[in-house]
Amino acid sequence: MAGMTMTEKILAKHSGRDRVDPGENVWVNVDVLMTHDVCGPGTIGIFHEKFGRNAKVWDKDRVVIIPDHYIFTADEKCHRNVQTLRDFVTEQGLKYYYDPEFVKMTPDMPSPYKDPTKTNYKGVCHKALPEEGHIRPGEILLGTDSHTCTAGAFGQIATGVGNSDAAFVLGTGKTWLKVPPTMKFMFRGQIPPYLTAKDLILAVIGEIGVDGATYRAMYFGGDGVNSLTLEDRMTLTNMAIEAGGKSGICDVDEKTLEYVRARSNRPNWEVVTDDKDAKFITEHEWDLSTMEPMVAKPHSPDNKDTAYNCRSVVVDRAYIGSCTGGKITDMIMAANILKGNNVKVKTFVVPGSTEVHADMKRLNLRGEAKSPSEKSIEEVLLDAGCLVGPSGCSACLGGPVDTFGRLQSTETCISTTNRNFPGRMGSTKSAVYLASPLTVAASALTGKITDPREYVSEPIETGSAGVR
Numbered sequence: 001m002a003g004m005t006m007t008e009k010i011l012a013k014h015s016g017r018d019r020v021d022p023g024e025n026v027w028v029n030v031d032v033l034m035t036h037d038v039c040g041p042g043t044i045g046i047f048h049e050k051f052g053r054n055a056k057v058w059d060k061d062r063v064v065i066i067p068d069h070y071i072f073t074a075d076e077k078c079h080r081n082v083q084t085l086r087d088f089v090t091e092q093g094l095k096y097y098y099d100p101e102f103v104k105m106t107p108d109m110p111s112p113y114k115d116p117t118k119t120n121y122k123g124v125c126h127k128a129l130p131e132e133g134h135i136r137p138g139e140i141l142l143g144t145d146s147h148t149c150t151a152g153a154f155g156q157i158a159t160g161v162g163n164s165d166a167a168f169v170l171g172t173g174k175t176w177l178k179v180p181p182t183m184k185f186m187f188r189g190q191i192p193p194y195l196t197a198k199d200l201i202l203a204v205i206g207e208i209g210v211d212g213a214t215y216r217a218m219y220f221g222g223d224g225v226n227s228l229t230l231e232d233r234m235t236l237t238n239m240a241i242e243a244g245g246k247s248g249i250c251d252v253d254e255k256t257l258e259y260v261r262a263r264s265n266r267p268n269w270e271v272v273t274d275d276k277d278a279k280f281i282t283e284h285e286w287d288l289s290t291m292e293p294m295v296a297k298p299h300s301p302d303n304k305d306t307a308y309n310c311r312s313v314v315v316d317r318a319y320i321g322s323c324t325g326g327k328i329t330d331m332i333m334a335a336n337i338l339k340g341n342n343v344k345v346k347t348f349v350v351p352g353s354t355e356v357h358a359d360m361k362r363l364n365l366r367g368e369a370k371s372p373s374e375k376s377i378e379e380v381l382l383d384a385g386c387l388v389g390p391s392g393c394s395a396c397l398g399g400p401v402d403t404f405g406r407l408q409s410t411e412t413c414i415s416t417t418n419r420n421f422p423g424r425m426g427s428t429k430s431a432v433y434l435a436s437p438l439t440v441a442a443s444a445l446t447g448k449i450t451d452p453r454e455y456v457s458e459p460i461e462t463g464s465a466g467v468r
Helices: 006-014 040-051 076-092 125-131 146-154 163-172 197-208 230-243 254-263 328-338 354-362 377-383 437-446
Strands: 025-029 032-035 063-065 140-143 157-160 174-178 182-188 217-221 247-250 282-287 294-296 304-306 317-320 346-349 412-415 431-435
Touching: 006 025, 006 140, 006 157, 006 182, 006 217, 006 247, 032 125, 032 163, 040 076, 040 163, 063 076, 125 140, 125 146, 125 230, 125 254, 125 354, 140 146, 140 163, 146 157, 146 230, 146 247, 146 254, 157 247, 163 174, 182 197, 197 230, 197 282, 197 294, 197 304, 197 431, 217 230, 230 247, 230 254, 230 328, 317 328, 317 437, 328 354, 328 377, 328 437, 354 377, 412 437, 431 437
Parallel strands: 032 063, 032 140, 140 157, 182 217, 182 282, 217 247, 317 346, 317 412, 412 431
Antiparallel strands: 025 174, 294 304, 294 431
C-alpha cells in the first residue's frame, strides 16, 4: 500500500482515520474559518436561516473575520456590509475581528488610517491571517475567498469555500471534503536574482492551464522552493486556484517554524511531511537556471510568455499590490529597481496589509530597520513617482468606481495581481498583463513591458522583512 502525501495525512488526521485515499469523501474537523466583507454577510444570512436566529457559532475562538475588499470607498452598500460584520461579531462575542474603525455608515469616503500601527484594520485577509497568528502547519483553514489557498505555504490545507459551506462550518465546525490527488511541482537550483515566485507559478499555470489542477492539491518542492523567502512561497500557493487547484502546499522548514513560533495564537501544531513512497498523480520539474521572467498576457493567467518576448507591448499603468504581490518582500524587490529613477507611467502601490505598510515606513531597501540617514521603502517609491495607497484589496477585484488604482477605461496595465480576466481590475475594455514585482517595476520605468534583467543582476537582500 502506497504512502500518503501531506494533504492526505492532514485529512486523515482531521477525519479521525488512519489513512485516506484520493477520491474518498470524508467528514473533517476544521481548525479555522475565515470570512470577509464581501462574502461574510451572505454567510451570516445562511447561518441564521439554517441554524436559527439565536444560534451560536461552534467555536468563537476559531472564527476570524477580516474586512479587506471594499473598504476605501464611498459606496454605502460596502459600508453596510462592514456594519453587518460588526453586528454579528458583537452578537457572537467573536474574539478575532479586525475592524476598519474609520468606515462609518455615511455616504462619505472613509478617511484612512494615518498610522498603520494604530488601527484595528489589518488589510488583505490572506496576509493578515499568518501575521495575526491564525496559520499553523498541519491544520485545515477554510475561507470564503478563493485565494485562501495562500496559507498552504505554511504546510497546511487551506482552501476557499462558498457561503453555504462556510455557514455550515460556522454552526458545526465540520465539513465534507473529497480527498484530492496531489500534483508534484519540483524546482531545481537556487532562485536567480531576476526571478521571483511569480515567475515560477506563471510558468506552472502556463504549462498545465487554468483547469490543469482542477480539484487537485498542488505540492511545490525542491531546492528552488527552499531558496525562496517564506513570503514568496505564499505567492506559489496563492495562485494554485488560478490552475483550478483545490489547494497548494509547501514543505515546512526552519523559515516556516521561526515565523509560526513567533506569531501563533495557539501553542501546539503538527508538522506533516510526505511519506517517502507517497503517490502523486503527476510530476513536473523545472530548472531555475534556465527560466526567464514570465508574464501572463490578457485575458487569462495561463496565456504565458516571457517578458522579453513582450518587450514591444506599451503599458500606461503599473500596479504593485494584492495578496499575490503586495507583501513586504515584493515591495523591496520593486523599490530596489525604482530607487533613483522616475516612473514613466502612472504606478499604483498598495500594501498587502497594515503591517506591510508599517514595514514600508520603517525598513530600508535591505529589509532592515533604516538609519536616520537612509530612506524608507515607501520614501523610495514616492520619490520615484509612485502613488502609494492604504492597505487593502483595492483594484485587484475592480471594485466601486472610486477604488484606488481601478482601471476605468481602455488602459493597458502590468500588475502583480493574480487574475487578468476581462473586467477583473475594473473596466472590461482594459487589458492586464500579470508579472512579478521586478518586471512590473522595470516596466513602470520604461512604459513598456521590460525584462527585469535590464535592471537587476545581483541578489536583492530582504533581511528580516516578512519574518520579524
